[in-house]
Amino acid sequence: MRRRLLTAAMTILTAIGMATAVPAAAGASTATILAPDFHGIVALSNCSGSVVKPVGAADTDPALVLSNGHCLESGFPGPGEVIVNQPSTRSFSLLSTDGQSTVGQLRATKIIYATMTDTDASLYQLSTSYAQIDQSYGIKALELSDAHPTAGSAIDVISGYWKRIYSCSIDGFPYQLREGSWTWKDSIRYTPECKTIGGTSGSPIVDRASGKVVGVNNTGNESGERCTDNNPCEVDENGNVTVRHGTNYGQQTYLFHGCLAPRGEIDLNQPDCKLPKP
Numbered sequence: 001m002r003r004r005l006l007t008a009a010m011t012i013l014t015a016i017g018m019a020t021a022v023p024a025a026a027g028a029s030t031a032t033i034l035a036p037d038f039h040g041i042v043a044l045s046n047c048s049g050s051v052v053k054p055v056g057a058a059d060t061d062p063a064l065v066l067s068n069g070h071c072l073e074s075g076f077p078g079p080g081e082v083i084v085n086q087p088s089t090r091s092f093s094l095l096s097t098d099g100q101s102t103v104g105q106l107r108a109t110k111i112i113y114a115t116m117t118d119t120d121a122s123l124y125q126l127s128t129s130y131a132q133i134d135q136s137y138g139i140k141a142l143e144l145s146d147a148h149p150t151a152g153s154a155i156d157v158i159s160g161y162w163k164r165i166y167s168c169s170i171d172g173f174p175y176q177l178r179e180g181s182w183t184w185k186d187s188i189r190y191t192p193e194c195k196t197i198g199g200t201s202g203s204p205i206v207d208r209a210s211g212k213v214v215g216v217n218n219t220g221n222e223s224g225e226r227c228t229d230n231n232p233c234e235v236d237e238n239g240n241v242t243v244r245h246g247t248n249y250g251q252q253t254y255l256f257h258g259c260l261a262p263r264g265e266i267d268l269n270q271p272d273c274k275l276p277k278p
Helices: 007-016 130-137 254-258
Strands: 041-043 047-055 061-069 092-095 102-115 120-130 142-144 155-161 162-170 178-180 182-185 189-190 204-209 213-220 233-235 247-252
Touching: 047 130, 047 155, 047 213, 061 102, 061 130, 061 213, 102 130, 120 130, 142 213, 155 213, 204 233
Parallel strands: 047 142
Antiparallel strands: 041 047, 041 092, 047 061, 061 120, 092 102, 102 120, 155 162, 155 204, 162 189, 178 182, 178 233, 189 247, 204 213, 213 247
């Protein structure tokens, strides 16, 4: 999982300052650095994230921040564990639209949902509304798509932690992705251009054509191992295992729409909700 940070890259960024463009680290993609398309992007202490607005949400609703389940301040949820409506005071650094600075700090009131079962995602509810964020900082949220993404679509994985955009396409959707103790379903596999690195966990996967969030970046096979931590493997319907060394993945987020309730809340008892339940 991509929460683990790269020490060498951290040293480089510390030395030159986060507001200065830096070359891609060895083995990283030829990603756009400090590109002018960071609206709605936030940086966490250990990961990346984004302010997302579900279909039908009102401007006056409390805003939501999307990241990974494995990025929680409390640590990784265990297999089968689902966290719902837990208090949180976590802060998020909201980036300027060009990614060159932090324009403000956003604060959570609670984690409305988080898990690493079937998917690897977390949603925080903030103390501020979408309208307040727009009025205070001139920043609008990213729209959260309610549709399954399409193979071959061009995507951008936007990291608030590293202030980089990784651009590639969706290569396919593995039936299952297994990493250590965790199993994820219908994951998003990237084409080779998206060589995401540690710290990009929680980055939104943005469909380039629509500009909407279709997933959340979470992992990649780093050393070619089979189904171990930081080395996910693909498993098909018949149980056949495929290892793709160097391939990176994210998790789909359209399923949230069947479970979200008004005012930025979650209701897992809704008939169309297909997210794992506690």
